[in-house]
Amino acid sequence: MEDFEQLLKSALDRKEPSASFEAKVFAAVAARRSGRSIFWRWAAEVAAVIVIAGGFWVRHEGEVRERAAGESAKARLQLALKVTVTQLARIQKTVRTSTEQE
Amino acid sequence: MSIKIALIMCIALAPLGAQELKMPPNLDRLAAKASEVVDVTLDANLLQLAGRFLSDKDADDAKVKKLVAGLKGIYVKSFEFEKAGEYQDSDVEPLRAQLRSPAWSRIVGVRSQKSGQNSEVYIKTENGKIGGLAIVSTEPKELTIVSIEGSIDPDQLSELGGHFGIPKIEPDSQHKNGKPSKDE
Numbered sequence: 001m002e003d004f005e006q007l008l009k010s011a012l013d014r015k016e017p018s019a020s021f022e023a024k025v026f027a028a029v030a031a032r033r034s035g036r037s038i039f040w041r042w043a044a045e046v047a048a049v050i051v052i053a054g055g056f057w058v059r060h061e062g063e064v065r066e067r068a069a070g071e072s073a074k075a076r077l078q079l080a081l082k083v084t085v086t087q088l089a090r091i092q093k094t095v096r097t098s099t100e101q102e
Numbered sequence: 103m104s105i106k107i108a109l110i111m112c113i114a115l116a117p118l119g120a121q122e123l124k125m126p127p128n129l130d131r132l133a134a135k136a137s138e139v140v141d142v143t144l145d146a147n148l149l150q151l152a153g154r155f156l157s158d159k160d161a162d163d164a165k166v167k168k169l170v171a172g173l174k175g176i177y178v179k180s181f182e183f184e185k186a187g188e189y190q191d192s193d194v195e196p197l198r199a200q201l202r203s204p205a206w207s208r209i210v211g212v213r214s215q216k217s218g219q220n221s222e223v224y225i226k227t228e229n230g231k232i233g234g235l236a237i238v239s240t241e242p243k244e245l246t247i248v249s250i251e252g253s254i255d256p257d258q259l260s261e262l263g264g265h266f267g268i269p270k271i272e273p274d275s276q277h278k279n280g281k282p283s284k285d286e
Contacts (some may be wrong), residue, residue: 052172080248
């Protein structure tokens, strides 16, 4: 019985941790924190790339759409001017023919 | 009191003289009968957009860009029919009625008995400058209406001849400034 009490007392006695214990704990915490921050940094970078690429894509699509609308407007403008000038030319021709006949 | 009423009436009716030509809505119905239709509507925004795609370096584009710079709108409706009688004078009458307003002046009227062509060119003057141009051209199987709003120089228009597939307008020694006035 005394042996048992002695063994228990010895087991519950305060013991100083080894010199490297504190360093090991801090290293483990730092490693864990470092792993998390790498993940978040990576996630932030991916998100930034997606946002920037999305911005470029939206801008590109806008430019493509504007160019198509612009080219269409230009073609319609040329058609309108063609009809206008053709009509004026025909009128002028008729006037000239009439004047020459007189 | 009567002077006040007259003044108020003048202010209220003033915009009517300066307003743009309204294309008669019944013209749209003619499209169904026509074998060929050209319908171009370019308001100030579209003209501005088209102007951005005209190059200053290209001589032809530069001419058009210069012409378009002062314009507020171009509206063209042209119909070609397979046979005569597909449209009536009454279809065009609402437009002619607008062109009879004091703001507009008919500068050319051509009527040919032989071909049945009846063409008229009108200009709108604003503060002594041309503020619009309208062409109404009717033939038995063809009807063309052109309305150009804004500051326009007819000489610039004639300069476009020979480009973009536009027929060249020969310079006329007898009718300078491209403004002949003759009723056949």
